[in-house]
Amino acid sequence: MVSSLSESAVVATLRAAGCVFAEDEAALLVSAARTPAELTDMVRRRASGLPLEPILGWAEFCGLRIIVEHGVFVPRRRTAFLVAQAAALARSGSVVVDLCCGSGAVGTALAASVPGIRLYAADIEAAAVRCARRNIEPLGGQVFEGDLYEPLPDALRGTVDILAVNAPYVPSEEIAMMPPEARIHEPRVTLDGGADGLDVQRRVAAQASAWLRPGGCVLIETSRRQAPVTAEIFASYGLTPQVMTDDELSASVVIGTRPLS
Structure with missing residues (x-):
């Protein structure tokens, strides 16, 4: 010092x-x-x-x-709300997947909040995966590199209790209005959610039921403005949606539950 x-x-x-x-x-x-x-x-x-x-x-x-390292998405304070919602649903022994994991912040925080979870994580960015492995593997978790569900072990299909997802959800036209720390120094793929910001969320929702066990949940961070549409997307893929918000953190999370039947 x-x-x-x-x-x-x-x-x-x-x-x-x-x-x-x-x-x-x-x-x-x-x-x-x-x-x-x-x-x-x-x-x-x-x-x-x-x-x-x-x-x-x-x-x-x-x-x-x-x-974290340069070129990796820096976890935001509001994402603590996603962690809190997922932690409330998890228990020791739960199979948890941190999808679009970035540095693995969500999975790492969940492991700290709920000891004994079986943690997996995946991201498409090599630098993010490198950081996530340094954060998650010491906790006994596994990290995979690839697009959404593609790199996850097939053995996880139908067994996941919690899918915690912080997918990009900024509409393409709004990237230019973001602070320079994000729009210049973080990969665009970690920010850009397409025309309405929900392209990646649609892809997550489309396959979620195949990976969740009956009664399992997918939780996605989104904006208050987008949350009703995210809920509709979940419902269209057979998930039962619930919108959760936190005014202090300006955070919104949509929870989609796979029906038991």
Whole structure:
């Protein structure tokens, strides 16, 4: 850790670069840097516009440090609501799949919340899978690389209790309005949900029943505006939908349950 004088200089540099939370970020950078030279490089990268989390090498999520690297989707605070809803349905021994897992933040947080789950995860992005393996495999989970369900073991078909999904749901035309940390530094495939933002959700819903056990649930993060349509999509594929919202986190999750019969 470097000196407090260095921290003051870091705050000034970050303020000049337009960082809104310069003091908080400076404290994190100073704590993470092992040498003054390393701190100088970290501050330079942050001031140039790179997101803070990949510079640190981790993102805070549900009270955990989730390993991330540059070019990987950074878990959002609102996604804690998805974790909470999934955790309420899971128990020790539940088969849980973190689909479109990114860094594996959702699966990692679920494993911390519900010890004893059988955890699997999948993502199409190689860098995300690399991070997810570092987060999930130490917990005994397995991570696969590929498109949605395609890389999952066939033995999981019809056995999954919880499908927790944070699929991209930003409409294509709205990508340009996102903060630069996301639209410039995160892969577009992790953000772009197509014309109405729900293309990937439709693909998830179309195959969900084949992977869920009877009574199992798929949970998808979406926006409050999109939630009613997401619920309709679930219903069209034979799932019983329920919309959950959290005003404090500005979060919405749609739960689709496979009927018992």
